[in-house]
Amino acid sequence: MNNLPQDVVIKEVGPRDGLQNEKTLIDLDYKIDMINQLSNSGLSYIEITSFVHPKWIPQLQDAVDVAKKIDRRDDVTYAALVPNMKGLERALEADIDEVSIFMSASESHNQNNINKSIADTYPVLQEVVDEAKASGKSVRGYISTVFGCPYEGDVSVDQVMSVCDRLFSMGIDELSIGDTIGVANPVQVHNVLSTMKERFDENHLALHFHDTRGMALANTLAALQLGFKTFDGSLGGLGGCPYAKGASGNVATDDLVHMLSKMGVNTGVQLDELLKAGQTIESFLDKPLPSKQMELARRM
């Protein structure tokens, strides 16, 4: 199996994308411990929270405290999701390193998630990107429902490309390609990413897979084979649980790191340190995290 990248970057989104799907409100201290442990695992990027209105995601109402109280390492980028100017204001106040913005490739998911049409979302995001850039921050974009939409089903590659074009033209530094509902399969990943590579530099694209149907690592392999080098993961599969209805099912960072390491692809992440961070959250939630590596750790 030739032409795999030698090094990949793993971006940890568990403290945001994972936690926002956990119903049990987690104590601030546990979040801080978890993020500090993640910081010490060799990860170079952690999305630590979201500055959305607490009304929408009570779990992340402590966003400012999280950002201010964690121990920051110079070699780690601490990012946070920001939906609008109000969120950006709080994020800047909390001195976030990188700002993430998000929207969907499909009209109806965008409408349901952001409460705006795609066309009406662009100017809101443009304002955030401009202001973040003016404040010296880099910006990451997320595009959801790239491989399928819960309302519309298939999403055309043309539609996806049109939103990607617009996001890059706003001035974002990286775009994370999301399989929001975990429907992508390796052939589809190959096809969509091949088209994307024709238009964009894959060094500015990341993959954000969900494991809802068990295909996240197979999809990762398909992306690696095309030379993609940046992958999002959620610690322990946080936010997804096989026994909870409506689980989001982010691919587990630890399972991702484990596979890559076994394949000889370097991530710079120490699996055992990741698992300690997972155990911190498991001890608070008092339930097992769904990843395979956390399962194996519990058997030790």
Next chain:
Amino acid sequence: MNNLPQDVVIKEVGPRDGLQNEKTLIDLDYKIDMINQLSNSGLSYIEITSFVHPKWIPQLQDAVDVAKKIDRRDDVTYAALVPNMKGLERALEADIDEVSIFMSASESHNQNNINKSIADTYPVLQEVVDEAKASGKSVRGYISTVFGCPYEGDVSVDQVMSVCDRLFSMGIDELSIGDTIGVANPVQVHNVLSTMKERFDENHLALHFHDTRGMALANTLAALQLGFKTFDGSLGGLGGCPYAKGASGNVATDDLVHMLSKMGVNTGVQLDELLKAGQTIESFLDKPLPSKQMELARRM
């Protein structure tokens, strides 16, 4: 993603490899219902039980009854595992279509599993193969610990090839390559299978992946890309459970069929019929089966 096979064969091993790892003894009626439902799902091959001594696997002590009481379809091959001549006698009496024999690539696993050295296993299996063939039965071989051994760790490809050579020279019709403890990664699968393809016709090789570390579908992709066309699976991931210690973790047939179907690879298997068979066993076990497709079905 070119050169994927258009059609693959899925071999269902849940009633044997899955059930032998379930502690709760399952009523004969439920097993029969499950196998009949599997028969009606479009599967062309079901390993229905094992004729090992009941002392070793009490779950499968009803092997003869299972074989005699299921409804057999002409378009389905009903196979069973056989460890020795005594087992073969019972299997022939029960009119099994195909006989499976098994051994390990690694000395210590073979010793622990079969209680014999590899050298001492060959003549036992040769006798079984000869007698099965003389009785007009086809024979499938299983080779365990191909990608790693719980006692020895790495297993050399030379050692694997030597056991494969010997098994084929016995006259077996197909060999199933087992990742018994679920440690294989896609690069390793690519490398080992590339070597195997140089010596053997891949149409006589099957892949038997376990999902212990979540890599089974990624490994399946790696094997498909090399043109391999036969894959074993266990209904619903039967026999493996994320919350049970020592779970074996066969890849779930339903997750495998789902992925292949989404990739445009034909299996001939109807997913909804598979899930009905899974629900039959779930209703007896009164616990969820671990596959993603069964999880999604429970949410409906």
